[in-house]
Amino acid sequence: MSITRRDILKLAAVSAIGSLIDGMALAGPNVAGVAADAGEDRVFICNEDSNTLTVINPYNNTVDSTINLTSFDEDPRPPFRFVTGGVLPTHAAMIHKPLYHGAISIHGAAPSPDSRLIATTGRGSSNVYLIDARTRSVIGNIANPQAGDKTSAQRLSSGILIGREPHEPTFTRNGKELWVTLRGEDRIVILDVERALKQVGGKEAGAVRQYLDTLNGPAQVWFSTDGTLAFVISQKLAKVQVFHVNADRHGYSRPKLKTTLDLQAQDPFGFTPFQKTTPDGKEVWFSHKLADSVSAWEASGDHRVLSQVKLGNMARPNHVEFVENINGRAVYASLARVNDGGPGGVASSQIAIIDRSAPAGNRQVVGTFFTHGREAHGLWTNPEGTRLYVAHEQDELPGTPAEGQTVCSVFDVTDPFKPGFVARIPLGNLDLPSGKLRNKKSINLVYVRPGARSQAG
Numbered sequence: 137m138s139i140t141r142r143d144i145l146k147l148a149a150v151s152a153i154g155s156l157i158d159g160m161a162l163a164g165p166n167v168a169g170v171a172a173d174a175g176e177d178r179v180f181i182c183n184e185d186s187n188t189l190t191v192i193n194p195y196n197n198t199v200d201s202t203i204n205l206t207s208f209d210e211d212p213r214p215p216f217r218f219v220t221g222g223v224l225p226t227h228a229a230m231i232h233k234p235l236y237h238g239a240i241s242i243h244g245a246a247p248s249p250d251s252r253l254i255a256t257t258g259r260g261s262s263n264v265y266l267i268d269a270r271t272r273s274v275i276g277n278i279a280n281p282q283a284g285d286k287t288s289a290q291r292l293s294s295g296i297l298i299g300r301e302p303h304e305p306t307f308t309r310n311g312k313e314l315w316v317t318l319r320g321e322d323r324i325v326i327l328d329v330e331r332a333l334k335q336v337g338g339k340e341a342g343a344v345r346q347y348l349d350t351l352n353g354p355a356q357v358w359f360s361t362d363g364t365l366a367f368v369i370s371q372k373l374a375k376v377q378v379f380h381v382n383a384d385r386h387g388y389s390r391p392k393l394k395t396t397l398d399l400q401a402q403d404p405f406g407f408t409p410f411q412k413t414t415p416d417g418k419e420v421w422f423s424h425k426l427a428d429s430v431s432a433w434e435a436s437g438d439h440r441v442l443s444q445v446k447l448g449n450m451a452r453p454n455h456v457e458f459v460e461n462i463n464g465r466a467v468y469a470s471l472a473r474v475n476d477g478g479p480g481g482v483a484s485s486q487i488a489i490i491d492r493s494a495p496a497g498n499r500q501v502v503g504t505f506f507t508h509g510r511e512a513h514g515l516w517t518n519p520e521g522t523r524l525y526v527a528h529e530q531d532e533l534p535g536t537p538a539e540g541q542t543v544c545s546v547f548d549v550t551d552p553f554k555p556g557f558v559a560r561i562p563l564g565n566l567d568l569p570s571g572k573l574r575n576k577k578s579i580n581l582v583y584v585r586p587g588a589r590s591q592a593g
Contacts, residue, residue: 143500151460161496176270177518177585180254181243181544181563185227185330185577187239189256190544192364194523194583197559200270202566202575205258205265207238207292209569211278217281227518227573231260232242233255237294244304244356245372245514247581247593248311248329252586255314263295264305264316268330270586276335286569287547296332298325303371303409304356304580309363309593312387317354319371320529322328324348324357326389334386346383348391351375359592360435366391368421374406376422378439389460395439399424402431412591423453423469430456430469432496442496443456447471447488457515458492459524459552465492466552470512470526478506479557485512485528489553503553508545508560514581517549519588523558524549527578538562552553 178200179192189203204359208230231240240260247254247269254267266275276293283289307329308315314327326346332343353372359365359381369378376397376522382390387415399408413420414433419442420435428451432443447453452472459466467490478484509528517524524547533539541562548556565572584590 137341161585181578182245182580183575184579186575187242188574205239209288210289227356246305247584247590248307249583251590257302262384265295269584310387315357319353325437358411369408374403421456439508443499454513455515458548461521463551467492472511474510485527516583522550527581
């Protein structure tokens with residue numbers, strides 16, 4: 137039997153994935169003592185409309201690369217090419233082409249506890265992808281047998297098909313599982329990470345462990361710091377479910393419902409899209425987008441409500457992030473609202489600053505700052521808590537320095553209450569054999585230091 141070049145490349149891909157699995161196994165679930173190479177830090181941004189991930193180098197605040205999840209240019213024949221007869225179709229038209237099998241509406245993202253993997257969801261394609269944070273490569277891609285000067289070198293993995301409208305992925309604290317909320321199915325899919333890593337070219341490897349029925353419209357899961365509890369929020373009901381993870385001796389979950397929290401007083405509209413626990417693990421904060429507020433609850437015990445903070449009319453909060461260092465403890469909330477009169481007279485969104493050191497019943501907004509971008513969404517800090525990165529959904533206005541570009545902005549948050557603007561980074565384009573695809577509509581954003589414990593760890 138003869139072995140072709142394609143066979144060799146495929147075997148190499150399988151070997152590379154196996155090496156990654158072995159490396160994760162050696163690191164183990166607890167990697168707090170693993171020395172991380174800070175030179176490998178990167179920021180990953182999900183671009184929903186272009187179905188790409190922009191990778192930012194935080195050492196010079198420039199675009200390092202763009203990860204292609206589109207499957208454009210895999211086939212050299214029209215009408216499946218990105219450019220057909222010299223005409224550039226709209227992105228919306230391209231993703232409905234008959235041979236398109238790439239991502240649709242890339243949205244959520246999360247790092248693994250050891251920061252070696254990024255999970256990202258395709259809302260429209262009903263799947264989840266895993267990405268190697270060090271190599272910035274999609275797990276499961278294989279060499280494209282039709283590759284040439286005018287076609288992509290790789291054939292995109294179709295990811296792992298999980299269900300309708302996957303919103304946010306979250307790794308369990310031990311890194312064994314990935315939980316993904318399915319807003320369109322009122323349940324969570326729980327994946328075995330090791331099996332998921334073995335999928336090559338979309339071949340099924342039995343990664344789905346189970347489906348967990350939840351409240352209507354689950355938006356995101358977040359785990360308590362000790363990994364024993366899972367909080368499930370909703371974008372259709374004013375409720376939060378709290379599950380015991382109930383891990384077995386191998387670290388795999390056997391979820392059991394602990395309680396259901398009533399958010400009617402904090403979120404009468406029943407639209408809570410994002411949550412995160414505080415660095416000390418004592419509180420879990422929820423953003424209530426249509427109620428223009430955020431709230432904090434006990435992360436253990438009876439899960440009492442601690443604070444509700446109003447953010448102003450039509451503030452429309454998206455994400456929350458925590459900055460804690462020797463200069464103070466602050467909670468940031470990104471506001472989707474775009475205000476006139478930003479820096480340089482350009483319309484911009486803002487971020488609300490909440491003083492978390494204040495007594496629970498007395499917390500309030502103590503300041504705001506403009507993001508230098510429009511419709512702020514994802515927020516994430518570096519491990520030292522000195523830099524904040526902000527993703528934006530809208531492009532910049534004509535006549536501005538980043539006209540027609542989606543931007544990521546960077547702030548020095550050494551003093552959490554006096555953020556200093558550092559940079560506004562245009563996200564540019566994905567260079568394809570057939571042309572350029574503009575990166576646009578940024579949603580989630582994560583700062584990653586491979587080998588170091590992540591915020592989800």
